[in-house]
Amino acid sequence: MSIPAIRVRACNSQPARSGGTFVLYWMRAFRRPGWNFALQRAVDHARLLDRPLVILEALRCGYRWASDRVHAFVIEGMEDNRRAFEGTPVTYLPYVEPEPGAGRGLLEALAAESCLVVADDAPVFFLPRTLAAAGARLGVMVEAVDSNGLLPLAATDRVFSTAFSFRRFLQSALPEHVEDLPLADPVRGVDLARLDSLPEKILRRWPAVPPILGADPHAALAPLPLDHGVAAVSGMPGGTIAGRSRLERFIRADLDRYPDGRNNPDDDATSGLSPYLHFGHVSVHEVFVAVRAREKWTAQRFAARPSGRRSGWWGMSEAAEAFLDQIVTWRELGLNFAGKREDAESYDALPPWARVTLEKHADDPRPYLYSPDALEQARTHDPLWNAAQVQLVREGRIHNYLRMVWGKKILEWSPSPRVALETMLGLNNRWALDGRDPNSTSGIFWCLGRYDRPWGPERPIFGTVRFMSSANTRRKLRVKGYLARYAT
Numbered sequence: 194m195s196i197p198a199i200r201v202r203a204c205n206s207q208p209a210r211s212g213g214t215f216v217l218y219w220m221r222a223f224r225r226p227g228w229n230f231a232l233q234r235a236v237d238h239a240r241l242l243d244r245p246l247v248i249l250e251a252l253r254c255g256y257r258w259a260s261d262r263v264h265a266f267v268i269e270g271m272e273d274n275r276r277a278f279e280g281t282p283v284t285y286l287p288y289v290e291p292e293p294g295a296g297r298g299l300l301e302a303l304a305a306e307s308c309l310v311v312a313d314d315a316p317v318f319f320l321p322r323t324l325a326a327a328g329a330r331l332g333v334m335v336e337a338v339d340s341n342g343l344l345p346l347a348a349t350d351r352v353f354s355t356a357f358s359f360r361r362f363l364q365s366a367l368p369e370h371v372e373d374l375p376l377a378d379p380v381r382g383v384d385l386a387r388l389d390s391l392p393e394k395i396l397r398r399w400p401a402v403p404p405i406l407g408a409d410p411h412a413a414l415a416p417l418p419l420d421h422g423v424a425a426v427s428g429m430p431g432g433t434i435a436g437r438s439r440l441e442r443f444i445r446a447d448l449d450r451y452p453d454g455r456n457n458p459d460d461d462a463t464s465g466l467s468p469y470l471h472f473g474h475v476s477v478h479e480v481f482v483a484v485r486a487r488e489k490w491t492a493q494r495f496a497a498r499p500s501g502r503r504s505g506w507w508g509m510s511e512a513a514e515a516f517l518d519q520i521v522t523w524r525e526l527g528l529n530f531a532g533k534r535e536d537a538e539s540y541d542a543l544p545p546w547a548r549v550t551l552e553k554h555a556d557d558p559r560p561y562l563y564s565p566d567a568l569e570q571a572r573t574h575d576p577l578w579n580a581a582q583v584q585l586v587r588e589g590r591i592h593n594y595l596r597m598v599w600g601k602k603i604l605e606w607s608p609s610p611r612v613a614l615e616t617m618l619g620l621n622n623r624w625a626l627d628g629r630d631p632n633s634t635s636g637i638f639w640c641l642g643r644y645d646r647p648w649g650p651e652r653p654i655f656g657t658v659r660f661m662s663s664a665n666t667r668r669k670l671r672v673k674g675y676l677a678r679y680a681t
Contacts, residue, residue, distance in 0.1 A: 547642025
């Protein structure tokens with residue numbers, strides 16, 4: 194087996210079924226044809242057992258926040274995967290539920306024909322619950338494989354409370370794992386047994402979705418029971434092809450601008466990769482390899498001792514280190530929290546000091562109070578906040594720096610910190626393409642004190658939670674063009 198053992202865990206005690214027809218890979222979080230440890234593990238099993246490989250990529254419609262935006266992005270990724278697996282020995286089944294519950298029984302039907310099931314192991318949204326349920330009910334071996342980040346999830350045994358403490362641990366632990374890379378294309382050219390066809394009884398009940406989006410995603414998705422008010426984002430297609438194109442453009446044109454430009458909304462020097470990482474269309478390993486190639490980097494350039502500092506440890510340029518701190522340290526810090534705590538999205542998961550100071554000031558008078566509906570419609574007195582909310586609704590994202598200001602103002606304008614958290618999560622999860630993700634959740638909870646420390650002086654509403662304002666942001670950053678672009 195070519196996968197590091199630390200990335201594989203058993204979901205039940207069932208053995209592999211020697212008489213099974215194929216190996217089944219249940220693709221749910223790492224929706225890509227390469228740079229994918231889970232797919233690579235499934236290929237390994239298929240080769241060892243001399244069985245065909247079947248890949249199931251399904252898309253439910255009966256979950257909260259299911260929308261045209263999410264469906265279009267995922268289905269565009271399915272189209273990329275369909276093309277990637279054409280001409281290979283793999284049997285790929287993309288399935289889109291036409292109504293809630295229609296896909297029930299599909300996994301069981303395929304598992305009943307399989308030798309074993311390989312599944313994606315990701316602490317994202319409802320995936321851990323459904324994976325645990327599948328392991329308990331399927332009468333065949335189920336393995337979960339971690340292809341989330343550079344550091345395996347199992348390499349940590351505790352929750353880290355600050356980026357500094359996690360960064361210091363990462364700097365100590367990562368050199369052991371950084372050269373363990375998944376294959377760029379684990380399927381093409383591999384000698385696998387081929388399956389003539391899936392059983393007719395399965396395809397009849399759960400047919401593969403044909404190319405359905407065309408030029409008008411809204412019309413194509415109209416028959417599905419989705420939130421049609423959250424439209425697909427034009428100009429930002431989903432899928433591995435679009436994600437790689439964005440990565441290549443960022444490395445070529447924007448990485449050098451990243452240290453100075455990422456916080457200035459007018460410059461917009463961020464990578465734009467977050468949705469592609471969230472849906473698994475692009476792997477952080479692939480991103481890292483692209484940065485490494487650009488920097489002509491080898492592991493010998495690591496600093497000798499971990500310091501916990503944001504720069505200087507990788508031995509790369511300032512721009513590369515600033516970017517890697519975001520996409521490795523901060524992203525994997527969120528995965529650490531989500532993977533170790535079932536209450537990661539609960540108010541009670543805030544650090545004790547933050548809960549104490551927020552509750553102390555929960556009854557402070559608010560200068561403005563806005564309902565969740567007014568906030569969603571960007572109907573506030575603050576033009577910069579309104580612009581950020583317009584960008585979220587229109588494009589499925591908010592500029593990284595402004596998302597922090599956006600969250601801080603929701604705290605200031607809500608009747609209580611608990612209501613503020615509920616509003617932030619609701620707006621982010623409904624409208625953001627990277628909503629429902631540990632990384633974007635970390636950003637929301639940071640607004641309330643997670644991964645931060647007390648800041649003085651103590652203020653109304655915020656207490657000692659870090660204060661940010663639109664006025665200070667407008668003085669400090671370039672926002673004139675941003676305001677013009679997203680004016681309400």
